[in-house]
Amino acid sequence: MQKVSMNKGMSDLIVLFSSVGRRTELIRFFTNKDGIYVIGVDVSALAPAAYMCHKFFKVPNFNDAGYVDVLLDICRNEGVSLLIPLHEGEFNVLLQNRRRFEDAGCRLLLSSEEVISICQDKYNTFLFFQQNGVNTPATILPEEIEYRKTEFPLFIKPRNGMGSRYAYRITDERQLRFFIEYVPCPIVQEFIDGTEYTVDVLCDMEGQVISTVPRERIEVKDGEISKGRTVKDWRIIKATTEVAEKLKAIGPLTIQCIIDKNDNIFFIEINPRFGGGVPLAIEAGVNYPDLLAKMLSGEKINPRIGDFQDNLYILRYINSIYKKGDELL
């Protein structure tokens, strides 16, 4: 099933990406790097990124009982030394088995359970921001709403959602009363109007921040950046680096903030994984494959915060792979 020519025996690092899905650009930054051998797994052979890995395995759904054992077998058989999970849905089951992966010689590029719980539950994220003096929109749970005192607009989203699904701007009480029932397990936030930024942060294995690259979200489609550009705004860089250092995360973080018309920064979300737009940070000069390889070898990495190409635009479009039915992996 080897798809891209590369001799595994010659590689310095064998990486396993789980739930590769449509993460083709990210995968290619790794396959293009000399010395890295890339294995991908996904529940579906219709995952386009499957066709861009050096090797691909179709695996059970991450909710299935046997999932972790299948991954562990792949790690042992293939000599994987780093597992990078790309889908939040599998983070918890992987965390529960971190020790087993490490016993198999494979590091899990994933923060602690505490950090994941802060990031995945957006009400926990709000509490984390508040407790650490980080400016964030006022946020309440449904039972805390006092309809008579509520001012609009508001923003509602699921406590545990990914992307833009079930996220709505709310302009009146009628909408609020409806969406409180319609959105699964919602939180309600003050709506902040302004310029949105996503910041790609990379932390080392000890929680030290190595790189912080803000990108302006000029246009978003389906929750993912569609047009954007890097912005070397030191205020955002410093504020985000501080947030990340308080968190003590491992590996990639994707932190969202908004700057309103009064120039206030509001931090909104922390995603404890590679964001869809991280290819821009890599293209702007932050060599993630290289940095991860060094981290894994135990080499001390000097932080390179702010060291990236400013005002680099990313313009995204849909591309396709075509396969005959009998060519599917």
Place this chain on the structure above:
Amino acid sequence: MQKVSMNKGMSDLIVLFSSVGRRTELIRFFTNKDGIYVIGVDVSALAPAAYMCHKFFKVPNFNDAGYVDVLLDICRNEGVSLLIPLHEGEFNVLLQNRRRFEDAGCRLLLSSEEVISICQDKYNTFLFFQQNGVNTPATILPEEIEYRKTEFPLFIKPRNGMGSRYAYRITDERQLRFFIEYVPCPIVQEFIDGTEYTVDVLCDMEGQVISTVPRERIEVKDGEISKGRTVKDWRIIKATTEVAEKLKAIGPLTIQCIIDKNDNIFFIEINPRFGGGVPLAIEAGVNYPDLLAKMLSGEKINPRIGDFQDNLYILRYINSIYKKGDELL
């Protein structure tokens, strides 16, 4: 501003695509074809497809008064013989000026005002289906709803919408009462559960159907096919060809239907333009650039209905172009 090397003087056909936006794959099928010179225009230099045309012009918004004059100037100066508009928002202003484009030696690849009105207003589409004996979900306007007699689930969408914005499945009266107010200018349809197909149809300049390629919508993102495959189902091919012939359209149509669990076909929508997934039909063997060039030269084209590669999969992913700020067109 020439971006891709091609000698315009040597070309047999000079095509202008308006609102090129993210239609990179479609554009590349044309630029890859010998003898076709491709000019693109868009309101934004952040349109990724701008960087894939032989020549690109940034133009005013299609709602601006001067838009048509700018396009006409480009047609005259560049010797454009075919204008292919890609955004429905500009269809009406172009139709009102069809004669001026033809006087400038440029054919407009767009159906008549009557056809566009049937397609763009989804209640008109329903009436067209009904009047022509084409099976379609029962569809009503808000004022026709009798809440006491209503059965669920239903589907609500804007009468004039594109893509999946403001389209909701409705499961109870509370949702119906809310979304009737929330969705702009809505229609309410019987919800049909089943396998969805999009059919790429190409008509010649006289309304004869040349090609009909059904593709199963295996996964949809943001209203556009994300995973799919061609399906040589003769029942769908014949039924869709009949619909298209009754319509008397010009150029590309994108027709949506659903086959329910009782194997009934329901026709849902007709989009009078290139669909986002038409690259699959082209890749499956229907050479749109070639067929359009022949049509324009006045050559009679024999219909080639059903002549395409069956069970060809399209697996789509997001790709990026990177540009420094000073490299933007």
